[in-house]
Amino acid sequence: MSDSSGEKSKKDFLGEAEDLLTEINQNLEELEETYQETFNPDTLNAIFRGVHSLKGISGIFGFKKISDMSHRLESLLDSLRLGKIDLNRDAIDILIESLDILKKLLGDAEKDKDVTDIEVILSRINAFIAGEVKGPETSPFDILNIDPSILKVLTEYEEHRLKANLKEGRRIYLLKSTFDLQTFDRDLEDLNRHVKTAGEVITTLPTSGASPLQGIQFTLLIGSNENLEEIRNKVGGEKITIEEVQRKKGSERTDILSRTAEQKARPLPTSETSLKSTSKTVRVDIERLDKLMNTVGELVLTKAAVGRISKELRELQGYTPLSIDLQRVSQSLDKRLSTLQNEIIEVRMIPVGQIFSRLTQVVRRYSSGIGKEIDLEFYGEETELDKFLAEEIADPLMHIIRNAIDHGIEPPDIRRRAGKKERGTVRLRAFPRGNHVAITIEDDGAGIDPDIVLKKAVEKGLVEKDAMLNRRETLDLLFLPGFTTKRDVTEVSGRGVGLDIVKTKVSDLSGFTDIDTELGRGTTFTITLPITLAIIKALIVDVSKEVFAIPITSVSETLMIPRHRVQKIEKKEILELRGEMLPLMRLDRTFQLSTDEDAENIKVVVVGFGERRIGLVVNGLLGQQEIVIKSLGEILKAVPGISGAAELGRYQVILVLDVEALIEEAIARKRV
Numbered sequence: 001m002s003d004s005s006g007e008k009s010k011k012d013f014l015g016e017a018e019d020l021l022t023e024i025n026q027n028l029e030e031l032e033e034t035y036q037e038t039f040n041p042d043t044l045n046a047i048f049r050g051v052h053s054l055k056g057i058s059g060i061f062g063f064k065k066i067s068d069m070s071h072r073l074e075s076l077l078d079s080l081r082l083g084k085i086d087l088n089r090d091a092i093d094i095l096i097e098s099l100d101i102l103k104k105l106l107g108d109a110e111k112d113k114d115v116t117d118i119e120v121i122l123s124r125i126n127a128f129i130a131g132e133v134k135g136p137e138t139s140p141f142d143i144l145n146i147d148p149s150i151l152k153v154l155t156e157y158e159e160h161r162l163k164a165n166l167k168e169g170r171r172i173y174l175l176k177s178t179f180d181l182q183t184f185d186r187d188l189e190d191l192n193r194h195v196k197t198a199g200e201v202i203t204t205l206p207t208s209g210a211s212p213l214q215g216i217q218f219t220l221l222i223g224s225n226e227n228l229e230e231i232r233n234k235v236g237g238e239k240i241t242i243e244e245v246q247r248k249k250g251s252e253r254t255d256i257l258s259r260t261a262e263q264k265a266r267p268l269p270t271s272e273t274s275l276k277s278t279s280k281t282v283r284v285d286i287e288r289l290d291k292l293m294n295t296v297g298e299l300v301l302t303k304a305a306v307g308r309i310s311k312e313l314r315e316l317q318g319y320t321p322l323s324i325d326l327q328r329v330s331q332s333l334d335k336r337l338s339t340l341q342n343e344i345i346e347v348r349m350i351p352v353g354q355i356f357s358r359l360t361q362v363v364r365r366y367s368s369g370i371g372k373e374i375d376l377e378f379y380g381e382e383t384e385l386d387k388f389l390a391e392e393i394a395d396p397l398m399h400i401i402r403n404a405i406d407h408g409i410e411p412p413d414i415r416r417r418a419g420k421k422e423r424g425t426v427r428l429r430a431f432p433r434g435n436h437v438a439i440t441i442e443d444d445g446a447g448i449d450p451d452i453v454l455k456k457a458v459e460k461g462l463v464e465k466d467a468m469l470n471r472r473e474t475l476d477l478l479f480l481p482g483f484t485t486k487r488d489v490t491e492v493s494g495r496g497v498g499l500d501i502v503k504t505k506v507s508d509l510s511g512f513t514d515i516d517t518e519l520g521r522g523t524t525f526t527i528t529l530p531i532t533l534a535i536i537k538a539l540i541v542d543v544s545k546e547v548f549a550i551p552i553t554s555v556s557e558t559l560m561i562p563r564h565r566v567q568k569i570e571k572k573e574i575l576e577l578r579g580e581m582l583p584l585m586r587l588d589r590t591f592q593l594s595t596d597e598d599a600e601n602i603k604v605v606v607v608g609f610g611e612r613r614i615g616l617v618v619n620g621l622l623g624q625q626e627i628v629i630k631s632l633g634e635i636l637k638a639v640p641g642i643s644g645a646a647e648l649g650r651y652q653v654i655l656v657l658d659v660e661a662l663i664e665e666a667i668a669r670k671r672v
Contacts, residue, residue, distance in 0.1 A: 013057060017066070024054075028047060031095075044080060054066065054102070066105045076091075076098075101118060150219070161200065161202050162223070168223075173244050175220040179215050181215055194234060195222055200224070205219045286348070297628035310326045310329075350385065354390065355393065358394065366402055366405050374405060374425070374426055375426070376426050376427075379427065392505065396527065397441065404523065408446065426443050439526070440524055446520060447519040448523055449519060453475065457474075457483065483500070511527060512612060512663075528609055536551050536552070537624055537626055538550060541619075541622060542619045543591070549625075550607065550657050555607055556613065558603070559615070561575065562601055584616075590665070
């Protein structure tokens with residue numbers, strides 16, 4: 001790991017750890033205020049989960065002292081939540097002291113120091129656990145008329161909560177309800193939410209009392225201070241029965257109230273604990289960053305205007321003191337605005353690994369649904385992408401993975417006969433590519449047969465029967481709406497949707513989609529995206545006296561060539577470029593503008609990636625400029641070949657070309 005990535009990892013850890021300690025501290029304050037009277041077990045559970053999470057991330061990042069301290073504190077909290085140790089003043093004090101030590105350890109980590117000793121506090125925690133653990137008790141459940149089969153299946157924590165409810169003098173109820181099999185999960189969640197307004201849900205158990213035709217039945221064990229009628233009014237229903245678990249004769253309610261609070265003075269802290277935060281990070285709503293970036297976008301236009309005025313002033317007056325001063329101001333504004341823009345873009349960047357990790361659940365769900373075993377492998381998770389783009393690309397990635405599982409990976413028996421391992425593999429890789437980020441999704445399945453693809457496309461009327469398509473153009477047919485080679489519709493795919501959605505979504509993000517396949521070896525999809533869409537550099541071009549912008553991230557090179565080098569194949573213009581054939585598209589004809597054929601040389605802007613490249617023929621190149629793309633609105637949203645509009649200055653609004661759509665248009669012309 002490089003020094004910069006290691007430093008960033010430490011900052012990420014410090015930010016996450018401080019958030020956890022803040023949450024633990026808030027819950028500990030609530031516990032201290034309420035433990036003697038209205039103790040809420042969820043508060044203690046929240047502290048336990050926070051310490052458990054802190055132990056996990058500190059172990060991952062290699063902060064051993066924090067991990068060891070969290071581990072012992074977790075053991076203490078587990079004993080408290082299970083009732084093995086009384087939650088008294090001494091327990092609260094040792095929790096507070098432990099939290100102070102954790103804050104000091106976090107400060108050591110931030111400063112790369114190791115000065116805080118944890119042996120004393122660890123010894124105190126160990127002694128506290130050893131001295132306070134209770135011996136075996138007689139069962140307090142003997143006083144309840146409750147089915148022993150229910151008591152047998154209670155977890156250790158649920159037994160503790162039942163004992164705690166009895167100690168606090170609460171009534172114990174059994175609630176039974178039958179739910180429809182189709183909706184039982186949502187209905188049960190709703191019931192739990194209503195019950196919690198009246199008391200505590202100690203356990204929820206499935207019951208075999210109902211037949212499959214009736215649905216599924218659950219039994220809830222509840223502790224509450226309210227009487228039976230009040231409980232029925234809050235959670236009652238047609239399919240719900242509630243009964244109080246009566247205490248056996250001779251056991252009075254007052255006999256159960258045995259909990260008393262210990263009143264002891266809190267010891268003074270042994271040393272001062274700094275209130276200063278160790279983390280230098282804050283969490284910011286992405287919408288705030290969007291607004292800030294929009295403001296920077298407007299400033300970019302202002303910067304361009306200042307630069308234009310400076311240039312015009314020099315042309316009119318020469319290098320006067322005023323024009324020189326304005327030029328310096330313009331250059332200073334340009335430099336500082338570029339720094340601000342880059343810093344905001346850096347803040348918006350997140351590692352794509354955050355998106356990759358979500359896909360694990362998708363693989364498990366869909367692979368199990370069709371009886372296939374899949375291994376999902378990640379590479380390049382640290383590659384960074386704009387937060388907006390990362391979130392928007394999540395669904396297209398899911399579609400491709402679903403497609404790979406259903407269409408690509410063969411069933412285990414077929415893979416075995418083909419000499420492959422029974423478990424299929426899907427690999428996700430992310431890596432920088434200039435001003436872009438490329439994400440590949442590769443499977444080791446059966447691959448795709450281009451001949452079958454072309455045959456299906458002809459059957460569906462998507463291409464002419466005698467269409468002459470090369471391998472690349474044939475595979476691109478997979479992205480057409482409604483195209484599928486799957487005969488049977490399954491829950492996973494085969495409905496003729498998916499890849500066209502991927503293509504459209506990636507294009508909307510100014511990206512490109514590519515596919516490569518080899519029969520018997522597998523298929524690889526490649527998605528190429530710009531690092532950010534906020535403010536982009538564009539090549540400004542002239543097409544028949546109309547001005548357009550081409551995102552510079554889509555441009556590979558510009559050419560000026562003699563007209564005689566342009567060849568025609570089947571009425572399509574082609575340019576031979578370094579041994580490869582480059583299709584040409586004349587933008588004046590595409591947008592039905594006036595055509596000028598007199599020039600001896602033509603200017604070509606080569607756009608796209610790999611084999612998906614075309615040459616856009618323009619009349620002139622007007623230079624590069626930073627632009628802010630604005631939406632055309634719902635009415636003009638579907639205009640082909642145009643992705644938005646931008647302002648150049650002097651209130652001049654130009655159209656921004658959708659390069660992916662133009663490439664698709666060029667490919668489509670070859671199909672007919």
